[in-house]
Amino acid sequence: MTSARIRILIILGIVVAAFNLRPGVTGLSPLLDAMGEEIRLSATFLAIIGMLPPLLYGLSGFITPRLYARFSGLGLTLAAMVMVTIGLGVRAVIDSPWIFLALSVLALLGMGIGNVVLPPLVKSYFPDKVALMSTVHVGLLQFGTFIPPLVAVPLASDFGWRGSLLVWAGFAALGVLAWIVIRIVRPAPAAEVAAEVVGGSELSRLLRSPRAWALMTMTGLTSFNNFILFTWLPSLLTRSGFDAAFGGAMLALVTAIPLVLGFVLPTLAQKMTSAYLIVVGFCISLAVGYLGLWLVPTAAPVLWTVLLGIGISTFPLALTLITLRARDAKGAAALSGFVQGGGYLLAATGPLIFAFLIQSFDSMWPAFAVVLASVVVKFFVSHAACRPGAI
Template sequence: MNSARARILIVVGIVIAAFNLRPGVTGLSPLLDAMGAEIPLSAAFLAIIGMLPPLLYGLSGFLTPRLYSRFSGLSLTTAAMVMVAVGLGVRAVTDSPALFLGLSVLALLGMGIGNVVLPPLVKSYFPDRVALMSTVHVGLLQFGTFIPPLVAVPLATGVGWRGSLLVWAGFGVVGVVCWIIIRLIRPAPSAEVAAAVVGGSELARLMRSKRAWALMTMTGLTSFNNFILFTWLPSLLTRAGFDAAFAGAMLALVTAIPLVLGFVLPALAQKMTSAYAIVAGFCISLAVGYIGLWLLPTAAPVLWTVLLGIGISTFPLALTLITLRARDAESAASLSGFVQGGGYLLACTGPLIFAFLVQSFDAMWPAFAVVLVSVAVKFLVSHAACRPGAI
């Protein structure tokens, strides 16, 4: 296959893989009430299902770069798509909450591997088009975050909650077919990505870098709030008196804002000396959205949701900064693993802490106090995270 066709095939593969990295998460939370009416779901199940995505993304962040020392990026992406398709497909038909969680672990590990593999693939196959391909990667990831909650409840009305979940397993199957083809053809990269492992001297180097820690903390606290909203926004709105369809639509809206901004932030970040002003504005927006949702949830729910969506838009910017701040294709896998690994491990505490505080207190202020403190810390560390220069 000639070089031009190979690059087109890789673009298609990245688009499909990026889309598959979130539907298994955001397509589930609007259906938990319907699922709970058929399968008894305990409070522990709800806490664990909210914690699993960032936890497994974090573990994958440290595991995946090590796998580079034995397998290629093409092989890892293919395996990730298989894990997503099998995990999402089988969990949709099980009646066991424990098995549902186990299959979710399989699917989420696949998504976590994909999170870490795609930035080095972009750096490897498109070293001269990093901003453009980062826009494609981040945009499709956000698109795969936005669509599922928008259509989850309407789909469940027609085909049941199981059928609604199976739709995303079907997209996983498409990803499997596409990446098997790519794996068989094995298009040659423009720049080789070596086995950059997050361990030993490389881990020590990153752990000595204040900027690496700042970028990891900024990314982690962004995901900390992302997964709280992915898990709890529909529930908070239904508690305030809105119906499930409206709550699902608001979850779709809160993910749509990063989708839209994700198409412009990568190019903007590449042109700016520092993206700190953008992150600072996003932090203010997130804080105001939380305060509105807490104190006046029925007054302007759409406004609060839009402000929250703007606030969590730091995530596509953070993904772009990982690629832009890496010294070369080799270090991209290592930095991606460190930032996403540590960041997601930090983020996994968000849904768990929020669930504990909501269920333990009659008042909502402890839960909202935690998220507002997290926004303040993110505001403080982001200046160092956004500084120009290679990490």
């Protein structure tokens, strides 16, 4: 096989893998009400299913680099696609909520491994096209985030909620086939790049850095709200009288906005001395969106959704700040692991707390009080997180 065909094959593999890292999360939320009509879903189930994605993404950030050091990136990516395919495919056909959760763990762990493995693969096989291929990688990941909720309910209308979930297992199976071929071909990388193991003196230094903690907290609270909205936005809208298809469309919209802004924010942040004013604007947008969704949800649901989408767009900005504020390549790897690993673990508490408060009180004010409080905390810690200079 010629080098040009090998590069095309690797590009195809990265595209398919990146797309499959989110549909199992955002493609489920609009279907929870329909699923609950057939399978009894307890408050505990709803809390756990929302908590699992950030929890497992965070854990994967710490364990995958150690697996990468022992196994090849090609093999790990294939394993990740197999885990996603089996987890998503089998959970769609079972009737036990607890087995559904166990299979979700398998699928989400595969997605978390994919999150960590793809960037070093891009650097290994496209060292001269890192920026371009990183854009492809992130773009397909975001595309796989907002398309599933948009089509989940229409697919369920034609094939049932199980059929709707199986569609994403089918896409993951395409990923398995692509990476089996790549694994057989075993293309030689243009440059050997490993996933950095986060630890040692660099991690100890970050643990003593208030600015590193501030950046991790800012990132974690952004994801805290991301995963609450991923899990609960469709249900909150249906509780207000909208149909499930509208709830799915609004979830697609709230995930699409960070994708669009993600193309602008890195350049903007690089030109600004401090990105704090951007974060302030995002915090205000998020707070107003939450207040509208809580107090007058039927008045302007599209506007509230747009404001929420703008508000959670701090995440691509935070990823840019990791690169801008790191001292060197080793520092960037350690800071990325610390910020994303710790941030995802913090984010895992969001859906759990929100679900508990929604289910435990007749009023929704305690749940919205928590998310609004998280916005206030993010407002204050972001000043240190955005301050210029190396961390």
